[in-house]
Amino acid sequence: xxxxKTTSGRGVTVVKVEGQLxxxxxxxxxxxxxxxxxxxxxxxxxDCTQTAYIDSSGLGALVTISKKIRExxxxxxxxxxxxxxxxxxxxxxxxxxxxxxxxxxxxLQGF
Amino acid sequence: MTAPLRLHVRRSGPEARDGTVxxxxxxxxxxxxxxxxxxxxxxxxxxxxxxxxxxxxxxRVTLAEALSNAILRGNHENPAKQVWIRAELTATxxxxxxxxxxxGCDATRRSDPALPPDLEDDGGRGxxxxxxxxxxxxxxxxxxxxxxxLPRC
Numbered sequence: 200x201x202x203x204k205t206t207s208g209r210g211v212t213v214v215k216v217e218g219q220l221x222x223x224x225x226x227x228x229x230x231x232x233x234x235x236x237x238x239x240x241x242x243x244x245x246d247c248t249q250t251a252y253i254d255s256s257g258l259g260a261l262v263t264i265s266k267k268i269r270e271x272x273x274x275x276x277x278x279x280x281x282x283x284x285x286x287x288x289x290x291x292x293x294x295x296x297x298x299x300x301x302x303x304x305x306x307l308q309g310f
Numbered sequence: 311m312t313a314p315l316r317l318h319v320r321r322s323g324p325e326a327r328d329g330t331v332x333x334x335x336x337x338x339x340x341x342x343x344x345x346x347x348x349x350x351x352x353x354x355x356x357x358x359x360x361x362x363x364x365x366x367x368x369x370r371v372t373l374a375e376a377l378s379n380a381i382l383r384g385n386h387e388n389p390a391k392q393v394w395i396r397a398e399l400t401a402t403x404x405x406x407x408x409x410x411x412x413x414g415c416d417a418t419r420r421s422d423p424a425l426p427p428d429l430e431d432d433g434g435r436g437x438x439x440x441x442x443x444x445x446x447x448x449x450x451x452x453x454x455x456x457x458x459x460l461p462r463c
Contacts, residue, residue, distance in 0.1 A: 200345075219370070222378040223341045252367055254374040255439050259432035266430065283367040290442050296429045 202231055207244070211310050213303070215246040220257030228257075232264050241273030244306050248279030258293060265297065274298070278306035315346055317354060333397040337377075339385040339410075344377045347395065355397050355404050359463055368443045369404065369460055375436045376408035376456050384410030384454055404460045414453025 200218035207213055212235050220228060232243060245261070253261075265275040276298040280288065288294040300306035318334040333354045337343045348370050355369060377393060385391035391411040398405040441447050446459040 219345060219374075221344060221374050222382070223344045252370045252374070254371055254378060255433070255435035256378055258435055262430060263432045281363075283364060287371070287439070291435055291439065292429060 202228055204231060204235065207307055209242075209307055209310055211242040211244050211307055212240040213244045213246055215249060217249040219252050219254075220250060220260065221252070221254040222256035225256050225260035229260055229264060232268070236268065236271060236273070241268065241271060242310055243268060243273065243275045244303065244310070245275065245277045246279055246303060247277060247281075247284060248303070250280070250284060253284060253287065258287075258291060262293070262296065274310070276300060276306045276310065278303045315343065315350060317350055319354065331399045333399065335395045336392050337395070339381045339387050339389060339391050339393060341378065341381055341387070344374055344381070347377060348373050351395060351397055351406075355399060355406075355462070361463060365461055365463065369406070372440050372443050372458050372460065373406060373408070375440050376406070376458065379436055379456075380408050380410035380412075380454075384412030384414075386412070399462065402462055404462050406458045406460065407455055408458075409455040412454050414450075 201224070203215045203217070205213050205215075214228070214231065216228070235243070243264075261275070261277075268275045278300040279302060280299060285294075285299070288297070288299065298306070315335060315337055320332045320334075333351065335347060335351060337347050351373060352366060352369055356366065373395070377395070380393045381387060385393065388411075393411075394407075394409045396407045396409075440456070440458060444458040444460055446457075448457040449455065450457075
């Protein structure tokens, strides 16, 4: 459970969220992405294929991170959300804030 | 190192209503304990059942939200203060409560948030999400205990 970071062949930083993104670990995700931004990364893909649930703190962390990435000329995309997670983004209208792709491959296209 | 969280399970005990099973868990005001507490409660709330994924998701998210509120806003992360969870289980429903040691908050601030907050706000979605995912949500008069009812299957 936790976060792992890899780089795709297209120069996109892929951050995999395993388990949950909640109040107890959101700062860890923020720090990981901040560190990557300071190293020059600008394109981020959050891989949710192994994510069980996200709470409002986790959603807030994604909003904050996305804002910072945009301010630095980059973009954050999400992919692989299960049906429940997808409905949570729709419920909070955050599906209109993020580029959400069904799969990693589709998220990477045109990134 | 903190002590492991311990569950207390009572079957139709004096504090549980007839025919119900009560599961109690106390945890310190530490957000790093939320994940463990949620998993422990989920395991016991669905013991002997095969919950549908949707129900298990609703329980995990609403409980994580309520614990987050209790630890951050109720107890202000004071390590000397605790948070108590109780689940009353019937054959068909889970009645979950989360209580903190805070002073509670103004009931008017607990009004029904019919709409999510502004998209770019990083906070303010917790109660909206709880009210959207739980079948029923209530607060005690003091405002430091939330009750959430969910289906059990």
